[in-house]
Amino acid sequence: xxxxxxxxxxxxxxxxxxxxxxxxxxxxxxxxxxxxxxxxxxxxxxxxxxxxxxxxxxxxxxxxxxxxxxxxxxxxxxxxxxxxxxxxxxxxxxxxxxxxxxxxxxxxxxxxxxxxxxxxxxxxxxxxx
Numbered sequence: 001x002x003x004x005x006x007x008x009x010x011x012x013x014x015x016x017x018x019x020x021x022x023x024x025x026x027x028x029x030x031x032x033x034x035x036x037x038x039x040x041x042x043x044x045x046x047x048x049x050x051x052x053x054x055x056x057x058x059x060x061x062x063x064x065x066x067x068x069x070x071x072x073x074x075x076x077x078x079x080x081x082x083x084x085x086x087x088x089x090x091x092x093x094x095x096x097x098x099x100x101x102x103x104x105x106x107x108x109x110x111x112x113x114x115x116x117x118x119x120x121x122x123x124x125x126x127x128x129x
Contacts (some may be wrong), residue, residue, distance in 0.1 A: 001117045004045040005029040006036035006062065008054040013097035016109065017050060023110050033057040040066050047076060047116050052091065062096045067095035075116050079104055
């Protein structure tokens, strides 16, 4: 599974990269949202875990641009500290498939990748951790 991780907290991005790579996935982790968009357009991951509250190009803007280019081909998962109902609503409106509130249990992240890999289809919107 090709997975892109984008979080402006470089340590968080790297931790998620190591976790997913240890499960056999090919993972690229970036802490700059513009670099993340460029990599998504070039590399075309199957899953993208995106932080929402990034400086510059927000995770919301990033999701919109990825959706505009690839439609539903990429499973987009918001991994964020923003957990209100309004935050979730906005996330789904801009194109995220899932909205997870930090801290997210590692098993949940691995399960998302495994389910995507097993079905070959994007999971439907499911809030929570």
